[in-house]
Amino acid sequence: MEHNVRQTKHSTSRRSFLRKGLVVGGAGAIGAGLLANGLPLPAFAEEGRASLTRGDVAILRFLAAAEILESDLWQQYNELGGIQDSEVPGGSGSAAYIKALEVLDEDMPQYIHDNTEDEFSHFTFINAYLVFKGADPVNLDKFRTLPSSKASGAQHIGRLTNLMQLSVDTSYWTRYRSRTQNPDFGDTFAQAIPGLSKGQFPAIPRNDGDLAPANHIQAIANTAGFHFGYIEQGGSSLYPTLAQGVTNLEVLRIVLSIGPTETAHFQTWHDKAGNAPALTDPTNGLVFPDLNASGGEDTQTNLIMPEPTVFLSRKFPVVSIIRPTQIAGSGGAVATIKSFTADGLFIGQSQEFFAVLNQLAGQADAARRG
Numbered sequence: 001m002e003h004n005v006r007q008t009k010h011s012t013s014r015r016s017f018l019r020k021g022l023v024v025g026g027a028g029a030i031g032a033g034l035l036a037n038g039l040p041l042p043a044f045a046e047e048g049r050a051s052l053t054r055g056d057v058a059i060l061r062f063l064a065a066a067e068i069l070e071s072d073l074w075q076q077y078n079e080l081g082g083i084q085d086s087e088v089p090g091g092s093g094s095a096a097y098i099k100a101l102e103v104l105d106e107d108m109p110q111y112i113h114d115n116t117e118d119e120f121s122h123f124t125f126i127n128a129y130l131v132f133k134g135a136d137p138v139n140l141d142k143f144r145t146l147p148s149s150k151a152s153g154a155q156h157i158g159r160l161t162n163l164m165q166l167s168v169d170t171s172y173w174t175r176y177r178s179r180t181q182n183p184d185f186g187d188t189f190a191q192a193i194p195g196l197s198k199g200q201f202p203a204i205p206r207n208d209g210d211l212a213p214a215n216h217i218q219a220i221a222n223t224a225g226f227h228f229g230y231i232e233q234g235g236s237s238l239y240p241t242l243a244q245g246v247t248n249l250e251v252l253r254i255v256l257s258i259g260p261t262e263t264a265h266f267q268t269w270h271d272k273a274g275n276a277p278a279l280t281d282p283t284n285g286l287v288f289p290d291l292n293a294s295g296g297e298d299t300q301t302n303l304i305m306p307e308p309t310v311f312l313s314r315k316f317p318v319v320s321i322i323r324p325t326q327i328a329g330s331g332g333a334v335a336t337i338k339s340f341t342a343d344g345l346f347i348g349q350s351q352e353f354f355a356v357l358n359q360l361a362g363q364a365d366a367a368r369r370g
């Protein structure tokens with residue numbers, strides 16, 4: 001009892017000390033320990049005192065860059081296929097493209113809008129936090145040089161990413177259905193839509209000529225549907241992979257709080273892509289097969305939750321997990337940029353763009369906890 005009382009007294013006095021310390025800290029550094037409305041935010045301010053390691057800054061800076069890139073591509077999708085409003089302004093929509101997207105789910109425009117808004121919030125937050133901690137935010141504006149779609153509904157502004165010549169890797173589909181393999185063990189996975197990984201295909205209409213015939217614009221919407229899943233499974237692996245290199249607990253909290261929203265996106269897109277109708281694009285021969293035709297689990301469309309598979313060691317029981325997550329493995333920052341490059345997202349970008357991105361990625365992958 002005596003012991004308990006002492007403990008309580010101790011923790012009370014420690015709390016009041018911290019509170020006093022915070023007031024002094026807040027007065028001494030206005031803005032550092034205060035919210036925008038002037039109210040102190042104790043847990044945040046307390047944690048915020050610990051400085052970030054070079055590795056923490058590198059991880060956050062790479063994630064800011066990745067989120068800027070994601071925002072740029074999602075913005076292009078939203079202008080033509082989403083909902084344009086005060087939350088996600090820009091563009092005026094393409095009726096034929098939206099109609100084709102709605103074949104996958106009638107709520108596709110809402111989901112595209114929400115995914116876009118989320119990505120903007122991610123990089124805006126991470127950059128604001130970097131500034132708060134005295135680190136440099138990331139700005140890729142000088143690389144907004146790629147062309148916009150000429151289809152009615154798109155803004156005519158410079159872009160960071162290309163969505164009109166994509167080679168989409170759909171191996172995530174079989175990777176998340178495998179019960180025996182894991183990319184962290186060096187395993188590789190079959191393409192769900194083999195044609196999409198060969199050649200270059202638009203995921204948004206390039207111009208109004210792409211709005212017909214019906215199976216062509218549907219193929220473009222199908223491509224987008226599988227590309228959404230590809231992008232967001234990347235984020236789903238990137239965050240837990242980089243989290244393992246984080247030192248500061250508050251940075252870990254940021255990474256662990258943003259990362260799973262990428263997985264929430266992935267889960268939605270994984271489900272919707274399964275509704276993409278089987279067809280052949282009459283203009284280029286791109287085939288979307290019936291994924292349920294084989295009767296096998298590797299492509300079954302309703303298996304959208306991760307199947308349990310091997311993790312850490314084959315001696316352990318299988319477990320349902322995000323894959324990959326091996327630090328500096330295929331889920332890391334350098335691997336993400338390599339994958340985005342193979343996807344065609346950066347077609348037309350400058351050498352300087354790749355140099356900047358690869359430097360940010362290399363520094364993030366090199367971060368080590370401690």
Ligand SMILES: [Fe+2]
Binds near residue numbers: 070122
């Ligand atoms: Fe994001």
